[in-house]
Amino acid sequence: MSRLSPPFDRRRAVLAGCAAPAAAFFVAFWLLPVARLIALPAGQGWATYFLVLTDARYLQSMVNTLVLSLAVTVVTLAVGATVGIYLARRRFPGRQALLSILTAPLAFPGVIIGFFIILLGGRQGWIAQLSSAAGMGRVAFAYGLLGLFLAYLYFSLPRAIASYTAAAGAMDAQLEEAARVLGASRWAITRDVWIPQVAPTTIACGAIVFATAMGAFGTAFTLASKFEVIPITIYNEFTNYANFAVAASLSIALGLVTWLVLFIARVAGTSAPTT
Numbered sequence: 001m002s003r004l005s006p007p008f009d010r011r012r013a014v015l016a017g018c019a020a021p022a023a024a025f026f027v028a029f030w031l032l033p034v035a036r037l038i039a040l041p042a043g044q045g046w047a048t049y050f051l052v053l054t055d056a057r058y059l060q061s062m063v064n065t066l067v068l069s070l071a072v073t074v075v076t077l078a079v080g081a082t083v084g085i086y087l088a089r090r091r092f093p094g095r096q097a098l099l100s101i102l103t104a105p106l107a108f109p110g111v112i113i114g115f116f117i118i119l120l121g122g123r124q125g126w127i128a129q130l131s132s133a134a135g136m137g138r139v140a141f142a143y144g145l146l147g148l149f150l151a152y153l154y155f156s157l158p159r160a161i162a163s164y165t166a167a168a169g170a171m172d173a174q175l176e177e178a179a180r181v182l183g184a185s186r187w188a189i190t191r192d193v194w195i196p197q198v199a200p201t202t203i204a205c206g207a208i209v210f211a212t213a214m215g216a217f218g219t220a221f222t223l224a225s226k227f228e229v230i231p232i233t234i235y236n237e238f239t240n241y242a243n244f245a246v247a248a249s250l251s252i253a254l255g256l257v258t259w260l261v262l263f264i265a266r267v268a269g270t271s272a273p274t275t
Contacts, residue, residue: 040248048245052253058233062253065230068145069213072152076209077202079153080160085194087161088168099165103158110155114222117142117151144226151219156209167201200269207265211258230254 041048052058087099105113121127121142131139141147171194179189217231224232230250238247 037248037251041245041252044245048249049252051246051249058230058250061228061230061233062250062257064145064228065214065254066257068148068152068227068229069210072149072156072213073206073210075153076156076160077206080157080205081164081198081202083157084161084164084166085168085198088165088171099161103162105154106158106162108155110151110216110218110220111222113151113155114219116154117147117223121147121150143223147223148220148227148229151223152213152216155216155219156212160205160209163201163205164198167198171197203265203269207262210261214254214258214261 047054052062083102087095119125121140123138123140123142125140125142128138128140131137175197176189176193179193184192215231216229217235220229220232221235231254234247234250234254237243237250
């Protein structure tokens with residue numbers, strides 16, 4: 001064993017040397033900032049940590065963000081699953097081009113998507129111009145709940161479509177064929193064959209869409225003038241009012257809610273039944 005010790009020690013030294021930059025990066029750019037973020041509200045009293053629950057304005061902002069994120073997640077999964085499974089199971093001319101077009105918004109930042117919604121439903125947008133020409137006044141929805149919902153949906157759908165297309169392409173066709181031979185109805189095949197096979201994709205994609213919607217800033221910064229969400233509340237407290245303790249407290253609350261959903265999704269994905 002003594003003859004093997006020097007090479008083994010050198011190997012450990014090499015591994016430690018390779019891990020040192022990653023460890024330093026982790027400490028400098030994640031651990032220390034997070035520790036500072038967690039400690040910051042304590043300077044104004046421990047009650048600062050619970051402002052999101054005790055202050056009506058902050059609580060309303062968090063509820064707005066939760067409701068919007070949940071709605072976007074549900075609709076994204078429903079539409080993404082329908083489109084993705086259809087594209088995976090059908091072959092037709094232009095299919096690849098259509099899939100590329102549907103997933104192209106993956107390259108767009110949130111500000112660009114917000115700009116698209118303004119062009120559609122802003123005060124000078126197409127719908128406002130059409131409604132004005134029809135004598136109905138200028139109808140604008142870009143700066144409220146509907147505008148944010150459409151923008152978040154537009155931002156999230158390409159990811160869901162790409163995920164479900166890949167998942168549906170990997171489904172076991174023999175299971176569906178066996179169910180059909182045994183006389184299963186279309187609904188029974190969907191319930192007993194399709195849903196179990198795409199369940200892991202649904203859980204993972206839903207968690208990502210929810211987390212992205214909870215923390216989305218660029219789109220909200222462009223559109224959220226009539227409907228406040230928690231990222232904009234944090235931005236206002238930090239930038240406009242220099243209220244760093246409150247901004248830190250709200251950031252912790254946002255992080256905890258998002259982490260909890262991701263953790264539940266991880267547990268559910270691990271225990272999801274497979275066929």
